[in-house]
Amino acid sequence: xxxxxxxxxxxxxxxxxxxxxxxxxxxxxxxxxxxxxxxxxxxxxxxxxxxxxxxxxxxxxxxxxxxxxxxxxxxxxxxxxxxxxxxxxxxxxxxxxxxxxxxxxxxxxxxxxxxxxxxxxxxxxxxxxxxxxxxxxxxxxxxxxxxxxxxxxxxxxxxxxxxxxxxxxxxxxxxxxxxxxxxxxxxxxxxxxxxxxxxxxxxx
Numbered sequence: 001x002x003x004x005x006x007x008x009x010x011x012x013x014x015x016x017x018x019x020x021x022x023x024x025x026x027x028x029x030x031x032x033x034x035x036x037x038x039x040x041x042x043x044x045x046x047x048x049x050x051x052x053x054x055x056x057x058x059x060x061x062x063x064x065x066x067x068x069x070x071x072x073x074x075x076x077x078x079x080x081x082x083x084x085x086x087x088x089x090x091x092x093x094x095x096x097x098x099x100x101x102x103x104x105x106x107x108x109x110x111x112x113x114x115x116x117x118x119x120x121x122x123x124x125x126x127x128x129x130x131x132x133x134x135x136x137x138x139x140x141x142x143x144x145x146x147x148x149x150x151x152x153x154x155x156x157x158x159x160x161x162x163x164x165x166x167x168x169x170x171x172x173x174x175x176x177x178x179x180x181x182x183x184x185x186x187x188x189x190x191x192x193x194x195x196x197x198x199x200x201x202x203x204x
Contacts, residue, residue, distance in 0.1 A: 001037065001095030001203050002062045003157040003166060006081070006088040010054040016045050019056045020188060027189035030077065035067020036060065038153065038192040040170060042111050042185035049175075049184045056085075057185065059111070059168055061098070061155055063194045093157030093166045097139045097202045101151025103172035108152045108190050110171045112181035118163040138165060139202055145169065150177065153195075 010016075023041045030039050040059045044051040062068040070076040072090065081088065122130030138156055146154040152170035159166065169178055176184050 001098055001155070001157075001199055002065055002068055003093040003095060003155060003168065004060040004062065004068065004090060005057060005092075006090045007055055007057040008081070008085045008088050010056065012046055012054065014054045016043060016054055019043055023188040026080075027191065030191040030193070032193050033067070033071075033077075033191065035062060035064030035194065036071075036191065037063045037194045037198040038190055040108065040111055040185075040187055041189040041191075042187050044183065044185055048186075051184070059113075061095070061198060063197050091159070093159045093164075095155065095157045095199070095203045096135060097142050097156040098198045098200065099143060099146035099154045100200060101146050101148070101153055101170075103150050103152050104195075106152065106172035108170040108172060108187045109174045110176040111185040111187050112169045112171070112176035112178035113183040113185070114167040114178070114180050115182055116165050116167075118158075118165055120163075135165075138167070142167060143201070145178070148177070153198075155198075 027041050030036060038061050042057050042059055044053060044055040044057065046052065046054045072078045118131065122134055142154055142156045145151065150171050150173040152172050154169045157166045169176065170187065171177065
């Protein structure tokens with residue numbers, strides 16, 4: 001499992017109806033994309049739920065890295081983003097764990113993201129196992145969180161370049177009830193052709 005997200009930050013006075021109409025017209029294009037677990041078409045709107053910006057920030061969970069590569073650089077869809085918004089930085093993470101929540105059969109309405117730094121001083125005893133111990137705790141926290149009422153799906157992934165941990169949770173409720181979230185989003189659409197193929201639990 002591979003997680004991917006790009007953030008397109010828009011002007012403060014940008015009419016977010018333009019993005020809503022874009023997703024309403026074209027969001028279905030990836031509904032049957034082979035290799036894709038899910039794509040959540042998410043936005044943040046300035047002044048809503050604490051957001052300081054207008055932002056379009058689609059989030060993906062891929063089952064197949066080849067399909068992800070084709071989407072990004074093989075003419076499989078990302079060229080439309082480049083055409084309309086310029087080429088954004090694409091963040092990506094290696095999957096650690098994923099869970100279906102009790103509300104997976106419902107439509108997702110909100111999402112919460114938490115990105116935390118993995119400090120260099122995780123290994124005070126010199127055994128080299130400090131990072132693994134932290135990840136074990138995070139995996140267990142994700143398992144507990146994913147069982148909460150209203151959770152659609154929950155994922156945990158790591159960026160080993162910047163040593164950051166990502167937790168991304170989709171909620172069926174309009175309010176993402178994650179007190180630790182660093183960002184909250186409105187979900188406009190979810191394409192989920194390979195949802196059932198995403199791993200359940202840790203990925204190894």
